[in-house]
Amino acid sequence: MNSKSKIAIFLIGCLLICGGTALFLKPNPWEVWFKNKLNKPAREFVVRYLKEIPKPNAPQNNALDLGAGVGHELLLLLKAGYQVTAIDNQKVAFDLMLKRPEFADYTKNIKTVVSDFEKIDFSVLPTFNVVVASFTLAFCRPDHFNEFWGKIVSKIEKGGYFIGNTFDPGFTTFKESDRENMTFHTKEQTLRLFSDFEIITFNEVKTPDAKSGTSDHYYEVFAKKL
Numbered sequence: 001m002n003s004k005s006k007i008a009i010f011l012i013g014c015l016l017i018c019g020g021t022a023l024f025l026k027p028n029p030w031e032v033w034f035k036n037k038l039n040k041p042a043r044e045f046v047v048r049y050l051k052e053i054p055k056p057n058a059p060q061n062n063a064l065d066l067g068a069g070v071g072h073e074l075l076l077l078l079k080a081g082y083q084v085t086a087i088d089n090q091k092v093a094f095d096l097m098l099k100r101p102e103f104a105d106y107t108k109n110i111k112t113v114v115s116d117f118e119k120i121d122f123s124v125l126p127t128f129n130v131v132v133a134s135f136t137l138a139f140c141r142p143d144h145f146n147e148f149w150g151k152i153v154s155k156i157e158k159g160g161y162f163i164g165n166t167f168d169p170g171f172t173t174f175k176e177s178d179r180e181n182m183t184f185h186t187k188e189q190t191l192r193l194f195s196d197f198e199i200i201t202f203n204e205v206k207t208p209d210a211k212s213g214t215s216d217h218y219y220e221v222f223a224k225k226l
């Protein structure tokens with residue numbers, strides 16, 4: 001091998017090592033988001049709607065928090081007396097959540113499941129008196145959404161509650177590459193998801209951001225299963 005070939009091989013090796021290191025060191029965007037969220041309060045609409053639900057009167061009352069993140073809304077469910085199953089595909093979210101001192105008294109009341117929404121084994125889950133899906137449903141892939149939603153509905157007890165939101169296609173804060181794997185619902189499409197429910201409160205939220213030119217546009221739903 002001549003010296004030019006040796007230099008070329010050396011340079012290619014350097015490039016591969018640098019590229020691999022950069023990939024390895026790239027921060028998980030969700031982890032950045034979770035650390036920021038730790039300093040924020042629970043979602044106001046979840047706080048408000050949860051207060052309207054009669055307190056559970058039996059120890060076996062179950063709640064599900066889909067896309068629980070670092071647990072702000074989950075803590076509300078625990079304080080209200082539910083046994084909570086928390087599902088999220090980011091293990092780091094649960095690691096951060098379980099380090100929070102507020103959770104120390106409740107660890108026996110939480111079951112964490114690390115799973116993509118698309119891969120949840122619903123057959124092993126109990127039925128739920130309350131399902132919270134706050135800023136999460138849209139992160140299910142479009143080709144899987146209907147099956148996912150059908151399974152959620154089937155797991156809510158008759159007379160049980162859903163608190164959550166869907167994202168309108170006009171929720172433009174997301175990059176095109178992210179949007180491809182997300183599911184958006186218009187107002188009509190959102191209402192149709194709740195054909196098996198009495199909708200107690202439906203609230204459209206639209207907050208344009210003049211600086212970025214994007215808009216947060218979503219539908220908060222508080223509903224009771226018929």
Ligand SMILES: C[S@@+](CC[C@H](N)C(=O)[O-])C[C@H]1O[C@@H](n2cnc3c(N)ncnc32)[C@H](O)[C@@H]1O
Binds near residue numbers: 066067068089135
């Ligand atoms: C915008 S955060 C919402 C967190 C919290 N529920 C709230 O209201 O602040 C979305 C959450 O969904 C989780 N998530 C996103 N895509 C997911 C997927 N495909 N499967 C499971 N969890 C997912 C994220 O890790 C994150 O915790």
